[in-house]
Amino acid sequence: MSDPQTATASPTRTGLRFGLWARGPSRWHVALTVVFLALLSVAPLWVEASGRGYLVTVLTRVVIFGLAAMSLDFVMGYGGMVSLGHATFLGAGAYTAGALTYHSLDGSRLLGIPGTDQALVTWPLATVVGALLGLVIGGLSLRTKGVYFIMATLAFNQMIYFLFNALEIYGGDDGVGLFAARRAIGPIDASDDMVFYYVCFAVLVVFTVILNLVVRAPFGRVVRGCRSNMARMAALGYQTYRYRLAAFALSAAITSLAGAMAVTESQFLSPSFAEWTESGELLIMVIVGGLGSLIGGVIGAGALFLLEELSIDITDNWQFFVGIGLLAIVLGAPRGLTGTLLGGRRSHD
Amino acid sequence: MTELSCQGLQKAFGGLVVTDDLALSVASGEIHALIGPNGAGKTTALAQLSGELRPDAGTVWLDGADITDLSLPQRVHAGVARSYQISSVFRDFTARENVELALQAMDRHSFRFFRPAARNAKRIERAEALLDQVGLGEEATVSAQRLSHGQTRQLEIAMAMASDPQVLLLDEPMAGMAPDEATRLAELIRSLAEAVAVLLVEHDMDVVFSVADRISVLHQGSLIASGDPDQIRADPDVHRLYLRDDVES
Numbered sequence: 001m002s003d004p005q006t007a008t009a010s011p012t013r014t015g016l017r018f019g020l021w022a023r024g025p026s027r028w029h030v031a032l033t034v035v036f037l038a039l040l041s042v043a044p045l046w047v048e049a050s051g052r053g054y055l056v057t058v059l060t061r062v063v064i065f066g067l068a069a070m071s072l073d074f075v076m077g078y079g080g081m082v083s084l085g086h087a088t089f090l091g092a093g094a095y096t097a098g099a100l101t102y103h104s105l106d107g108s109r110l111l112g113i114p115g116t117d118q119a120l121v122t123w124p125l126a127t128v129v130g131a132l133l134g135l136v137i138g139g140l141s142l143r144t145k146g147v148y149f150i151m152a153t154l155a156f157n158q159m160i161y162f163l164f165n166a167l168e169i170y171g172g173d174d175g176v177g178l179f180a181a182r183r184a185i186g187p188i189d190a191s192d193d194m195v196f197y198y199v200c201f202a203v204l205v206v207f208t209v210i211l212n213l214v215v216r217a218p219f220g221r222v223v224r225g226c227r228s229n230m231a232r233m234a235a236l237g238y239q240t241y242r243y244r245l246a247a248f249a250l251s252a253a254i255t256s257l258a259g260a261m262a263v264t265e266s267q268f269l270s271p272s273f274a275e276w277t278e279s280g281e282l283l284i285m286v287i288v289g290g291l292g293s294l295i296g297g298v299i300g301a302g303a304l305f306l307l308e309e310l311s312i313d314i315t316d317n318w319q320f321f322v323g324i325g326l327l328a329i330v331l332g333a334p335r336g337l338t339g340t341l342l343g344g345r346r347s348h349d
Numbered sequence: 350m351t352e353l354s355c356q357g358l359q360k361a362f363g364g365l366v367v368t369d370d371l372a373l374s375v376a377s378g379e380i381h382a383l384i385g386p387n388g389a390g391k392t393t394a395l396a397q398l399s400g401e402l403r404p405d406a407g408t409v410w411l412d413g414a415d416i417t418d419l420s421l422p423q424r425v426h427a428g429v430a431r432s433y434q435i436s437s438v439f440r441d442f443t444a445r446e447n448v449e450l451a452l453q454a455m456d457r458h459s460f461r462f463f464r465p466a467a468r469n470a471k472r473i474e475r476a477e478a479l480l481d482q483v484g485l486g487e488e489a490t491v492s493a494q495r496l497s498h499g500q501t502r503q504l505e506i507a508m509a510m511a512s513d514p515q516v517l518l519l520d521e522p523m524a525g526m527a528p529d530e531a532t533r534l535a536e537l538i539r540s541l542a543e544a545v546a547v548l549l550v551e552h553d554m555d556v557v558f559s560v561a562d563r564i565s566v567l568h569q570g571s572l573i574a575s576g577d578p579d580q581i582r583a584d585p586d587v588h589r590l591y592l593r594d595d596v597e598s
Contacts (some may be wrong), residue, residue, distance in 0.1 A: 217463055218453055218464075229437050234421045234432070235425065236422075236451045237454035238459070240422075241458065246460065
């Protein structure tokens with residue numbers, strides 16, 4: 001380090017990756033993220049102009065479930081924690097927001113507090129509930145490894161699902177409609193589907209930025225290190241459990257927020273949000289979109305809902321065609337759609 | 350003067366005793382080599398010193414302080430670092446990012462969520478200095494999976510040195526290296542040992558006898574000899590059990 005040759009070589013090497021648009025290997029990934037979000041920002045205007053305004057709600061679901069899939073990708077693609085229980089948090093968010101809305105319609109109280117359909121209250125509350133539940137479920141599940149972790153998350157998923165099924169007050173397994181509720185987000189009246197879409201889109205943009213910062217930050221590096229070699233991380237001096245748990249709770253919080261958004265969108269609260277097949281569907285979105293890319297979750301959600309929509313038009317047996325489409329993607333693009341688009345370029349610095 | 354030592358270490362897996370009443374010490378400025386045939390319990394002994402394995406009985410001290418109850422990450426922070434027999438660098442990261450990650454572990458915590466890790470100029474500079482020190486200065490931005498086997502071993506050492514350890518536990522650092530690479534790495538370890546206590550588990554007897562100040566021979570979990578290279582070479586027990594092929598032929 002003291003020889004003059006390296007002393008002059010250092011600054012150039014160091015300077016290589018400064019600035020968001022510098023020559024870092026992830027610039028293509030950032031570009032893809034920006035392009036896809038730009039597409040989503042004009043998509044509802046385009047479908048409305050082309051006379052298919054009913055598709056706006058489909059796009060809203062792409063945004064909401066894309067947000068959930070993105071947060072699942074954060075723990076799975078970056079943290080190496082394969083969760084088959086993220087519908088737990090989707091359900092927890094839906095029931096937090098849905099229950100508050102239900103009680104506001106009803107005029108009754110929930111554990112002594114009055115209900116509300118104000119999303120500025122229900123959504124943040126759902127996020128907090130998701131984080132706490134993530135700490136508990138992650139705290140226990142992360143004591144297991146590999147396939148046992150998957151089973152543990154699935155087991156918690158089933159417990160929560162049957163808990164919601166047993167809540168007679170909210171219609172048990174039938175669920176309950178909340179159609180009379182307002183879609184109020186602060187002063188914004190989002191009863192209009194187009195307005196509601198852009199509210200959800202704004203939330204997606206915010207969390208896309210946050211998660212992209214997090215995976216590049218010191219915290220994200222530790223989480224990524226734990227994915228490739230946990231024993232080595234401990235040998236470097238990291239208390240790996242804490243970091244993985246924090247990552248899991250962050251993901252749970254965002255998924256729970258998506259659940260709250262989803263119930264506000266559908267205005268119908270039912271245990272199906274927490275059904276384990278929903279966990280599977282989020283997994284499919286992440287894998288189709290491309291593991292470890294964040295935006296891949298949203299792209300995967302788009303692909304899945306698009307496939308659904310296209311096949312419903314053609315036939316009643318649409319699930320068959322969704323299956324064929326998924327097979328085509330998995331066989332033709334084994335690294336997911338983003339992996340194919342980026343040609344294996346790194347998605348982070 | 351730093352010293353890592355243990356006394357009465359005992360470890361059994363079921364009925365198999367892998368460490369039997371082991372006492373060792375290594376002081377700064379010294380390379381202490383631990384040798385023995387396959388299955389003698391060298392790696393297990395190292396794992397108990399590093400904190401990966403809990404001994405069934407016995408005590409480990411660092412500078413007179415009992416560190417037996419400290420976990421692996423805690424011992425790293427106390428000043429005991431280790432490298433691995435099977436290279437376990439982070440393949441998705443570049444050489445420099447590997448060292449940066451090792452340096453970052455010395456921060457009080459890594460719950461920093463927003464500022465890009467790639468913009469910590471001070472840490473990057475320190476990482477490059479460490480890479481230069483182990484002879485990887487030119488490979489800083491090369492992805493770890495593209496490094497040669499020998500370079501990966503060098504990277505391992507740079508990562509172990511990142512915690513600025515007082516004691517370095519090296520598990521077969523020369524394994525699978527070409528002779529000239531091994532010689533260079535031996536020189537590197539020699540230079541590190543000026544400030545650090547090095548405990549070296551190694552199979553390459555040429556390296557061990559040329560580089561070590563002290564050698565201890567492990568057989569079936571217990572020490573059968575300990576001394577300087579000349580004493581070990583002359584020890585009849587060691588010959589019978591272990592060195593026969595290497596030295597007599």
